Amino acid sequence: MPFLDWVNKNQAKEATREVPYHLLKHEASFGEPSDNLLIQGDNLLALKALVPFYAGRVKCIFIDPPYNTQSAFEHYDDKLEHSQWLSMMYPRLALLRQLLSEDGSIWVTIDDNEAHYLKVLLDEVFGRTNFVANVIWQKKYAVANDHKTIAPMHDHVLVFRKSPAWTRNLLARDASKDVLYRFSDGRGDWRPDNYTCSKTADERPNLYYPITHPVTGEQIFPKRTRVWAYSKEQHLDHVQNDMIYWGKDGLSKIPSIKRYKHLLRQSGIVPQSLWLHEFAGHTDQSRKETRAVLGTESLADDFLTPKPELLLSRVWSLASDPGDLVLDSFLGSGTSAAVAHKMGRRYIGIEMGEHARTHCLPRLQKVVEGEQGGISESVGWKGGGGFRFMTLGEPAFDADGRINPSVRFATLAAFVWHVEAGVPGRQTFDSPLLGVHEGTAFYLLYNGILGDRKPEGGNVLTHAVLQALKEVFPHEGPRVVYGETCRLGPARLAAEQITFKQIPYDVKMR
Structure with a gap:
């Protein structure tokens, strides 16, 4: 298979592994208690923060990245040189692939400026055999008569699956x-x-x-x-x-x-690769939807590239079911999250700009309140549900590899479990036993999880702590124990089939 090459490609691939692990900070909750997340912050850092909790769990990803068109974007640095754009996209796509479930898919909107390069890049990250379709979306319904060459009327929606386990839904009949x-x-x-x-x-x-x-x-x-x-x-x-x-x-x-x-x-109806504006909406419609929801009166106040709710409803309908988790890491004006909320999907939306607060946050609040724009009437939306607003917090590890004091047990436990097992853990970890993977039990002694910060109480592997683990969390077979230090000798560890790993060094190294 041919590969795409560009200046600094090796650094871009290495960046995927070197992205620092940050904490997510809860700012506020809106509506009913919910796992829906709106995250403000750099999406590369936010995606890395999500991996320990959500790797392999996201059913459908939709992203609308900057098109690299040299346009005067107010909310994005969209004037990236071609190689820089590819270097920006590669590590994000690699992390998105980790988050995607085996039966999941990713849908990426792009125009002709980068579409063909992006297709080859997606081939490399997801595998060429996992290419599903290049959907042509008619984004405009009126021709620009003053255009000097051939007036552009469409965008591409590149669709890839994580594996052959993916199946698409059929469309409801009219x-x-x-x-x-x-x-x-x-x-x-x-x-x-x-x-x-x-x-x-x-x-x-x-x-x-x-x-x-x-x-x-x-x-x-x-x-x-x-x-x-x-x-x-x-x-x-x-x-x-x-x-x-x-x-x-x-x-x-x-x-x-x-x-x-x-x-x-x-x-139902088999979906096709040509989506006319009557089927999936158009950009003029999406601007009007955004103005109506956010109460702006002029295009100058608009986010300049929103996607219509109808387009997102087609994507979520074809690639997910109610209750599935969907994600958009270039949330923009919040359309994908708003549509997911109305359609009963669980969602994570990431946006780095201030408009995460000025556009996305108020839009989702109005969705909770029951706003009737976009697809609301067609799906019978009356309001309800909720979401949490998060920001990126401090790095989990400092430059010397020490764990940030702000890191709580559940956060470090999720990180350790993902590193060891390669799969996401439970949403909450509340005991030293993180889980059993391929016959090996993994334990974490951190932050006084056994109820006492003294060595004999929990953070250090002593004879007393080992006895407590064996009685309360028994396991027949190999065990890996993470802790601040170990006071058991090599012979005792070997007899107990225990591999000890020291915090933070063994965590940081891996």
Whole structure:
């Protein structure tokens, strides 16, 4: 597979491993108690802070990164030289991949300036075999007649899966088309549909065969340029189950298949790679939505590149289900989080600029209150739910590798568990036993977790502490114990199948 190369690529790849681990600081909660998060801060640092808790848990990621168009962006430094832009994207994509579940997918909007480079970059990070589609979204409905070359009307939405375990949902059918189902029988309402397909007899010779007309007895062949859509076996099954329609008088020359409305609604519509503005909204609509929700009166007050709620509703519908966790690390004006909230998804939104407070925060507050813009009416949104507003706190480790005193047991426990097991831990850790992975039990002695900060009470592995661990948290097999220091000799550790790791050095090294 070909790889994309650019100046400082090696540094960009190394940056993924060297991103410092920061704490997340809770600022405020809004609405009902919730795990939904709005995070203000550099998204690279925020993503690294999320990894111990959410690695492998996010079902769908949508990002709308800066397009690198040399435009005068108020809220983003969008004037990045090409190599710098790629170096900015690589470590973020690598961390996003860690957060994605095995059956998850990532959707990235971009325009022609970087789309083709980004496609190759995504091939490298996610694997070329995991490319799903390049969705073409018609972002404008009116042509700019003063454009000097070819007026741009679309953006790309590059879609990648984490692994072949991913499956997409089907789209709900448009109820306005119910008028087409004008016939009815004991099985329900139906309409006649084509019995042929666009394949030729040379391409599908097995679909070029005669059908016996039930009234005239005539042997009817399809056109060689458009053969039957069903095999002989399927056709005989249709005949037996009265699934064929030969016209009102029964004398039609070409049969039709009966399409039952209730069956089609169960199956839904297969999504396509061309999303016209009627299907997924347009940029003028998204600006109006943002102004209406935030109460701004002029475009100068707008976030300049919002995406319409309809576009995000299509993404969340196709790639997630209610209750799934979704994420946007370039939150912008907050559209993706607002739509996720209305559609019953759990969400994490990250935005670094001050507009995390001026745009995203008030927008989500209004969603909780039941605002009726965007998709609210179509999904029956009436308000409710809640979210937490977080900021980036201090680094978890200082330059010398010492643990920041602000780090609590649960935070360090999540970090240690993720390093050792490679999977996220529980949302809360409240005991020295972090878990058992592949037959090995992992323990953390930190911050007086056993109820006493004295050595014999919990932070140091002594004979008394070991006995307490064996009695309260027994495990038959190898054990790894993290602690400030160990007062057991090598022979005792070997006899107990214990590997001791010292805090902070063994944590920092890994």
